[in-house]
Structure formats: structure tokens, C-alpha cells
Amino acid sequence: MSSAAERQHAGPPQPSSLQTPVLQRELDATHTWQGPGGAKPSQITRWMSKRGVIAIRSFVIFIALWWLLALWVNRPVQLPSPLRVAIALGGLIAAGEVSENALISVSRLGISLVIAAVLAIPLGFLMGLRREAEAIIDPVVELLRPISGIAWIPLALFIFGVGDILPLFILVYVAFFQILLNTIAGVRNVDQRLIAAARTMGVGRWAVLRYVIIPAALPTVMVGIRLAFAAAWAAIIAAELIGAPSGLGFAIEWYRELLMSPKVFAFLVVIGIVGYFADLALRALQRWLTPWAQGTELA
Amino acid sequence: MIRPAPESRWTPVINAVLLPAVLVIAWQIWAVTLPADTRAPAPVGVVAAFFHLAGSGGLFSATLQSLGRVLLGFAFAVVFGVGLGLLMGSSRSVKDNLDPIIESFRPIAPMAVLPIAILLLGTGTPAALSIVAYAAFFPLLINTVHGVSRVDRKLVQAAMTMGVPRPRILATVILPAALPSIMLGARVAMGVAWTAIIAAELAVGAKSGGGTSGGIGQMMFVFYAYSIDLNGIVVCMIVIGVVALLIDRFFRATERWLMPWRY
Amino acid sequence: MATTNRAPKLKLSNVSKEFTAPGTGQRTVAVADVSLEIQSGEFICVVGPSGCGKSTVLNMVAGLAEPSSGTIEKDGVPITGPGADRGVMFQDYALFPWLNVRDNIGFGLRHGTPGKELSRSTREERVGHYIELVGLAGSENKYPHQLSGGMRQRVALARLLANGPDILLLDEPLGALDAQTRLILQVELLRIWGETAPAEQRKTAIFITHDIEETVFLADRVVVMSTHPGRVKAVLPVDLPRPREETIRAEPRFGHLAEEIWGLIRDEAYRAIA
Numbered sequence: 001m002s003s004a005a006e007r008q009h010a011g012p013p014q015p016s017s018l019q020t021p022v023l024q025r026e027l028d029a030t031h032t033w034q035g036p037g038g039a040k041p042s043q044i045t046r047w048m049s050k051r052g053v054i055a056i057r058s059f060v061i062f063i064a065l066w067w068l069l070a071l072w073v074n075r076p077v078q079l080p081s082p083l084r085v086a087i088a089l090g091g092l093i094a095a096g097e098v099s100e101n102a103l104i105s106v107s108r109l110g111i112s113l114v115i116a117a118v119l120a121i122p123l124g125f126l127m128g129l130r131r132e133a134e135a136i137i138d139p140v141v142e143l144l145r146p147i148s149g150i151a152w153i154p155l156a157l158f159i160f161g162v163g164d165i166l167p168l169f170i171l172v173y174v175a176f177f178q179i180l181l182n183t184i185a186g187v188r189n190v191d192q193r194l195i196a197a198a199r200t201m202g203v204g205r206w207a208v209l210r211y212v213i214i215p216a217a218l219p220t221v222m223v224g225i226r227l228a229f230a231a232a233w234a235a236i237i238a239a240e241l242i243g244a245p246s247g248l249g250f251a252i253e254w255y256r257e258l259l260m261s262p263k264v265f266a267f268l269v270v271i272g273i274v275g276y277f278a279d280l281a282l283r284a285l286q287r288w289l290t291p292w293a294q295g296t297e298l299a
Numbered sequence: 300m301i302r303p304a305p306e307s308r309w310t311p312v313i314n315a316v317l318l319p320a321v322l323v324i325a326w327q328i329w330a331v332t333l334p335a336d337t338r339a340p341a342p343v344g345v346v347a348a349f350f351h352l353a354g355s356g357g358l359f360s361a362t363l364q365s366l367g368r369v370l371l372g373f374a375f376a377v378v379f380g381v382g383l384g385l386l387m388g389s390s391r392s393v394k395d396n397l398d399p400i401i402e403s404f405r406p407i408a409p410m411a412v413l414p415i416a417i418l419l420l421g422t423g424t425p426a427a428l429s430i431v432a433y434a435a436f437f438p439l440l441i442n443t444v445h446g447v448s449r450v451d452r453k454l455v456q457a458a459m460t461m462g463v464p465r466p467r468i469l470a471t472v473i474l475p476a477a478l479p480s481i482m483l484g485a486r487v488a489m490g491v492a493w494t495a496i497i498a499a500e501l502a503v504g505a506k507s508g509g510g511t512s513g514g515i516g517q518m519m520f521v522f523y524a525y526s527i528d529l530n531g532i533v534v535c536m537i538v539i540g541v542v543a544l545l546i547d548r549f550f551r552a553t554e555r556w557l558m559p560w561r562y
Numbered sequence: 563m564a565t566t567n568r569a570p571k572l573k574l575s576n577v578s579k580e581f582t583a584p585g586t587g588q589r590t591v592a593v594a595d596v597s598l599e600i601q602s603g604e605f606i607c608v609v610g611p612s613g614c615g616k617s618t619v620l621n622m623v624a625g626l627a628e629p630s631s632g633t634i635e636k637d638g639v640p641i642t643g644p645g646a647d648r649g650v651m652f653q654d655y656a657l658f659p660w661l662n663v664r665d666n667i668g669f670g671l672r673h674g675t676p677g678k679e680l681s682r683s684t685r686e687e688r689v690g691h692y693i694e695l696v697g698l699a700g701s702e703n704k705y706p707h708q709l710s711g712g713m714r715q716r717v718a719l720a721r722l723l724a725n726g727p728d729i730l731l732l733d734e735p736l737g738a739l740d741a742q743t744r745l746i747l748q749v750e751l752l753r754i755w756g757e758t759a760p761a762e763q764r765k766t767a768i769f770i771t772h773d774i775e776e777t778v779f780l781a782d783r784v785v786v787m788s789t790h791p792g793r794v795k796a797v798l799p800v801d802l803p804r805p806r807e808e809t810i811r812a813e814p815r816f817g818h819l820a821e822e823i824w825g826l827i828r829d830e831a832y833r834a835i836a
Contacts, residue, residue, distance in 0.1 A: 051395065054395045054396055054399070055398075055399035057396070058396050058397065058398075058399045058400055059399060059400070062400050077418070078418055078419050079419070135311070135314040135315075136314055136317055136318050137318060139314070139315045139316070139317075139318060139319055140318050140319055140322065143319060143540075144540075146539075146540040146541070146543035146544040146547070147536050147537070147539055147540035147543070148493070148494040148497065148539065148543065150494050150497050150498040150501065151497055151519070151535070151536045151539045151540070152536070153498075153501060154501065154519045154520060154522065154523035154532050154535075155340075155523075155529065155532050155533065155536065157523055158338075158523060158527075158529060158532075233406070233408055234408040234409065234410070234491075234494075235408075236408070237408040237410040237411045238408070238410040238498040238501075238502065241410055241413070241414075241502055242501060242502055248411075249410065249411065252411055252414050253414050253502075255414075256414035256415075256417060256418060259418075261418060264414050264415060264418065265415070267411075268407060268411055268412070268415065271406070271407050271408065271411045272403055272404065272406050272407045273406075274406075275405075275406025275407065275408070276402075276403070276406045278406075279406065451656070453652050453654065453656040454656050454658060456624075456626050456644075456650070456652070456656065457650065457652060457656040457658075458669070458673070458674075459625075459626065459643075459644040460624050460625070460626065460644045460645075460646070460648065460649060460650040460731075461646055461649070461669060461670030461673070461674040461721075461725050462644075462645055462646030462647075462670065462674035462675065462725070463669075463670070463673045463674045467673055471669075471673050472658070475658070475660040476658075476659075476660070478660070558660065559705070560659050560660045560661075560662075560705040560706075560707065561659075
């Protein structure tokens with residue numbers, strides 16, 4: 001007999017092998033399984049499969065594992081328990097250290113994004129609209145771009161010293177290229193038929209720029225700003241860690257040198273939370289500025 | 300990008316060289332006007348420093364050391380990022396359960412993990428490696444998940460109706476179908492990893508008083524903190540840029556070689 | 563063997579298929595109570611308005627979907643999953659974009675026979691044979707994206723046949739082609755299916771389409787399905803002689819059959835676009 005008889009239908013999920021789920025899902029999509037006996041999932045199983053509940057469950061398991069590991073390692077300086085970290089975090093919040101340093105880092109980030117946008121967007125429009133400008137400026141951009149912002153830190157330290165200017169300089173540098181390249185791409189990719197259509201309606205040059213090119217390019221520019229934020233967020237910690245007397249990157253390294261591990265971990269948590277909410281805020285800004293471009297997502 | 304036909308075949312070359320040349324000359328002129336005992340870098344000094352550093356072999360070995368760390372850390376990231384990505388991309392429940400944890404680590408910049416890596420692993424190569432692996436992990440993971448979850452169902456079905464056993468479908472259908480995404484992730488990850496190693500070496504140098512880290516990042520820091528050789532720093536920056544460019548080109552070439560069906 | 567001609571090759575008994583919408587849990591009946599017996603070597607066309615569940619029936623025979631109730635038997639054995647004995651040709655061909663023509667055709671031979679792998683030379687010989695058969699010689703090293711629609715369709719057909727299934731399941735395989743290519747490939751499909759060979763050597767084929775003339779040209783029997791829920795409305799034998807030539811389209815009997823089928827579908831087709 002053919003081997004068909006040996007091949008089993010994929011039954012209910014079998015977590016035994018890595019591959020089963022792919023095909024399981026594949027089959028699920030083709031036809032919905034009723035489950036054994038076609039029983040309806042109970043209230044409890046349904047509640048357990050809600051996204052929020054899954055997330056909380058995952059966190060609980062993660063923290064439990066961390067705790068067990070901390071107990072097992074039993075070296076609080078290297079790996080403090082979640083409880084100690086939570087206590088440290090509470091203390092830092094109460095002392096105002098969290099809000100102070102987070103505020104400093106976030107305002108540095110905000111200021112540098114604004115500066116980078118002010119510099120990069122007009123230049124991007126110029127380079128996107130005029131070939132001659134692009135031909136002349138692009139080589140410099142392409143020469144500088146591979147040099148990461150981090151690599152500027154020693155030279156910048158020498159020029160600006162440890163202080164507020166250094167992180168700003170690094171962040172503006174990092175954010176600049178992301179915004180510039182996306183602005184150029186956005187301007188380039190404006191549908192030529194839209195411009196032609198506006199022109200045939202007798203719209204003037206400036207009006208075409210204002211009412212056609214800018215709105216059409218804006219979604220891509222916004223993507224550039226979000227990419228710039230992501231790059232700047234990665235760079236700010238490095239910049240503050242090495243060359244600033246304040247901010248989240250400074251704080252985390254400060255407590256590392258003092259070997260106050262719970263506070264180091266507490267600031268790590270803060271960095272994660274601040275980064276998460278900053279991205280959320282930028283997404284909201286993106287939706288508000290370019291409501292017509294839903295789905296222009298980052299890859 | 301299609302440029303308008305140039306007036307002469309030299310026009311693009313002239314355009315490309317014009318502004319960089321003007322800037323370099325202006326920089327040199329500015330440096331010459333400074334007092335003789337200046338430490339400010341100048342193009343002529345940078346070229347001299349390059350030959351000096353390259354001649355002694357120090358630049359080459361430092362670059363190699365950094366690159367070696369990046370490759371090793373990247374290899375770890377590939378194993379974990381692609382492995383976990385395949386798992387999460389294939390299974391809804393694995394993805395639902397791990398997503399919250401992954402998403403909460405994602406906004407934590409690699410450099411923020413460095414202090415903890417130093418606490419746990421000291422200031423040597425293991426700490427640097429873990430930073431690189433951490434940095435490269437996320438682009439690899441996210442792009443793998445994305446690639447796997449977008450595999451055309453019909454292709455999997457087709458393989459099933461040809462009698463291909465389930466475990467084999469992963470290797471013969473899902474992996475090649477997700478490969479473009481995975482390779483994109485690898486290219487991004489390698490760029491991020493290269494930046495991360497520089498940052499890690501710099502920071503270890505900066506924070507552990509010289510340290511034992513080595514590598515081109517450390518070399519830069521030594522130029523800054525001890526010998527105050529700004530020309531040397533600029534040489535290091537240029538090398539970092541060139542390596543970044545070569546890494547990018549190498550990955551693009553690999554993509555063309557691995558995936559001829561897309562070109 | 564003589565006895566296998568009597569027993570049906572494929573037997574669908576009271577097959578139904580329900581889908582449950584995720585989230586709302588609302589159930590829709592896609593296929594209701596379909597019973598059908600198909601003899602070995604028969605060419606069956608399934609026709610019906612969109613949404614009549616014809617593709618679902620095909621998927622269930624392929625083993626890609628499981629009936630909610632009822633059974634499907636092949637040679638008296640219930641179907642429990644996909645297998646190489648039932649080859650599927652998908653509407654958009656589902657060619658592997660990363661494999662060239664030769665490797666696409668040889669995919670099932672290479673990966674689909676665990677435990678009894680063919681030797682490399684046997685595989686290459688078989689692939690070569692089917693490349694010749696569908697007229698793709700000279701394009702062996704091309705990737706799917708370099709091929710025209712008609713050529714992709716040939717690759718899919720060659721891939722289907724190279725695996726040596728005894729049942730061919732064709733899900734609107736000519737649907738994406740332009741009208742002329744379609745007519746040419748209909749003739750070719752019949753040739754490759756084995757129209758000129760004795761009936762017992764032919765493969766069993768189930769061909770899904772919504773083109774009425776196509777069904778009349780190709781089929782031994784036409785299964786007409788209706789929507790909401792998908793049911794078998796009628797089964798019509800096509801009593802046109804084989805091998806069928808292009809000229810058969812001009813014969814009165816051809817027109818009568820097409821008219822009859824259209825009569826069965828017309829009301830629903832009008833309702834569907836109203």
C-alpha cells in the first residue's frame with residue numbers, strides 16, 4: 001500500500017518536535033480543527049489564552065527563573081535577586097534619581113532629534129529635488145555615513161570635553177543620516193503623476209511643493225525619524241556612559257563602579273521602559289502627522 | 300538612481316571628488332594657521348599617522364582583534380537569533396509567550412548591558428563578546444520571525460502533497476523561503492555588532508583605566524587618554540568606516556551569491 | 563487488474579466541511595453532504611460559481627483539509643493526510659522561487675521519498691523526461707520569475723507528473739492564463755494525461771474550473787456544484803469521443819452540453835453578482 005496510510009493527519013498540537021507547529025498552523029489555516037470531541041474551550045482556557053494574560057504569565061515565569069538563578073548563583077554583587085532590584089528601583093524613584101536622569105536623557109534625545117531634523121529635512125529636500133545638489137553632496141554623506149557615531153566619541157571628547165555638548169553632538173550625528181536618507185528617498189518616490197496632475201490643474205511650483213511633495217514625502221520622513229530615534233537611543237547610553245556627567249547611561253555606569261548591582265539592574269529596567277514608551281510616543285506622533293499613511297511600518 | 304546624461308564622462312568623477320577635496324583642503328589650511336604646538340588633527344598628519352600605524356602592524360592587529368570578536372559574537376547571535384526566530388515564526392504559542400520578554404529587552408541598548416556584562420564577566424573578551432551577541436541578536440531574531448511567518452502557505456502545502464516529511468519541510472521549504480529576510484537581518488545585525496564592539500572597547504578602556512580589552516576601540520581611547528594623538532584617532536575612525544563599508548558590501552555580495560533567484 | 567475498474571478509485575461519502583471563524587466562533591458550512599464515486603482513469607471536472615466549495619473538496623481529497631463529517635476513501639482506504647499518491651497543481655502553481663525549473667520538477671523525487679531515495683541519475687532521467695514532455699527543454703536553469711505564465715504552468719504540470727501520483731488534483735490550473743494559451747494548454751493537458759492511451763493506463767484527474775467550455779472539452783464527467791452550502795447539484799457524463807480535437811468545439815453536441823451546464827449555474831451566477 002502507498003505510504004499515504006502511514007502518514008498521519010496532524011492531530012491536536014504536538015509540541016514534541018520543533019517542526020510540527022509550522023505545519024500545524026498550516027493545517028489550522030486550511031481547516032479549523034474542532035479539537036478532540038469537538039468540545040468548546042472552557043472559560044478558563046479561553047481566559048488563559050488572552051494576550052495580556054499570556055504576557056503576565058511570561059513575565060512571572062521570567063522573574064521566577066531570574067530569582068532561582070540568583071539564589072543558585074548566590075553572589076548578590078553579580079546577580080541580585082528581583083526583590084533587591086525592585087527595592088533599589090523603589091528607592092531610586094523615591095529619591096528622584098530615576099526621573100532626574102531619565103528626564104536628562106530624554107531631553108537630550110528630543111533636542112538632538114529636533115536639531116537633526118532641522119538640518120537633515122531641508123537638505124534632504126534639496127538633494128531629493130535637485131540632481132546637481134545630490135551629485136555634489138552625496139559623496140560626502142557616503143564617506144561619513146559608515147563611520148558610526150560611537151567612533152566620534154574620542155575626538156568629540158577632546159573637542160567638547162565631558163559635558164552636555166558631547167552626547168548632543170553624537171546623537172545629532174547619528175540621527176542626521178537616518179533622517180536625511182529617508183527624506184531623500186521620500187522626495188524621490190513621490191508619484192510623478194501626482195505632480196503632473198497638480199501641474200495640469202495650474203498649480204504653481206511652490207504650491208506643488210507645499211501641497212503635493214511635502215505631504216507625499218512625509219510618511220517616509222517620519223519613518224526616518226523613528227529610525228533616527230532607534231539609532232540615537234542606542235548611542236545615547238554609550239555617549240553618556242563615556243562622556244557625560246549625567247543621564248541614564250552615566251547613572252548605570254556610576255553604580256557599576258560602586259558595585260551597587262541592584263541599582264545597576266534597576267536602571268536597566270528604567271532604560272527599557274523609557275525606550276519602550278519613547279517609541280510608543282513616536283508612533284503616536286507618526287499616526288497624528290501622517291494619518292493617511294497607516295501601514296508604513298518599519299521592516 | 301538614474302542621473303541625467305553628463306556633459307562629459309568626467310563630470311560624475313569631478314562631482315564626486317569636488318566637495319570632499321574642498322573640505323579636506325580647507326581642513327589642512329585651517330590646521331596650518333594654528334600655532335605650531337597644536338594637537339589638532341590635519342590631513343597631512345593623518346596620512347603620516349596612518350603609515351606609521353600601518354607600518355608597525357599595530358593598526359592591523361587591533362582591527363583584526365575587533366573583527367574576530369565581532370565574528371564570534373555574531374556567530375552566537377546567529378545560532379540563538381535564527382534558531383529562536385524559526386521557532387517563534389513557526390509556532391503561534393511560542394511566539395505569544397516569548398514576545399513580551401523579547402519586546403521588553405529590545406529597547407535596552409547594548410551599551411546599557413555593558414555595565415552588567417562587566418560585573419558578570421570582567422573587562423576582557425567575554426564581556427565584549429556578550430555585548431556584540433546581544434546587539435546582533437535582535438535584528439536577526441526579528442527578521443527571522445518576520446520571514447518565517449510570511450512563508451507562502453501554498454509552498455508548504457505543495458511540499459506536503461509531494462510526500463515530503465514534516466521535519467524536512469523546515470529545511471527544504473521554510474528556510475529557503477525565509478532566507479531573504481534572514482539575510483537582511485544578518486546584514487543589519489553585523490553593522491550593529493561592529494558599532495557595538497567599538498563602543499564596548501571604548502567604554503572598557505575609558506572605565507577600567509586602560510583595561511585588557513584591546514581592539515581598535517581601545518586603541519582610539521589610548522590615543523585620546525594617554526598619547527593624545529588626534530591624528531591617530533582620525534585614522535582609527537577612517538578604518539572603522541572602511542570596515543563597516545566592507546562588511547556591508549560583503550553581505551550584499553553574499554546575498555546575491557546565496558539567492559541567485561532574486562537577481 | 564480487472565477488479566479495480568469496478569471498485570471506485572475514489573469514494574466520497576456524505577462529506578461535509580464546516581469552518582469556524584476564529585474569534586466569533588461562527589460556523590459556516592462550506593461543503594454539505596457530497597457523495598461521489600470516481601473510477602480509475604476518469605477525468606472529472608468540477609464546476610460551479612465561486613464559493614461553492616469546489617476547492618475545499620479538492621483540499622480534502624489532497625489531505626490538506628479534514629472533512630467535518632463523512633469519509634473519503636482511495637482504493638478503499640480512508641485518506642488521513644497529504645501524500646505523494648495524490649498530486650496537487652495549485653492555481654498559482656506554488657513553484658519554489660529559489661529553485662530553477664529542473665530542481666522544482668525534481669523536488670518531490672528528491673525530498674518526498676524518505677527511505678527509498680532514487681539514485682541521482684534516475685532522478686535526472688525522470689526530470690529530463692518530463693521537461694521534454696511539457697516542452698521546456700532549454701529552460702532547465704531558469705528561475706520561476708524568469709518564466710512566462712504559460713511556462714510556469716508547464717513547470718507545475720511537469721512537477722506534478724514527475725512525482726508519479728495516481729490521482730491528479732488540478733485547482734484551476736489554467737485560470738491565470740490568457741485565452742489563447744489556455745486553449746493550447748487544454749489540448750496539451752489531455753495529451754499528457756494520456757488521452758490516446760488505453761483507458762486503464764490513464765491517471766485519475768479531478769480538475770476544478772469555472773470555465774464551462776473547458777469542462778466540456780476536458781471531462782469524462784462534469785460535477786456541477788451549487789453554493790450556500792456547497793452541494794453537488796448534478797453530475798453530467800460528457801459523451802464526446804476521445805481524442806478530442808479543437809474542431810469538437812464547433813459540434814452541436816458540445817454546444818448543447820455547455821448550454822445545459824450553464825442552465826444549472828445561471829441563476830446562482832446572476833445572484834452572485836447582483
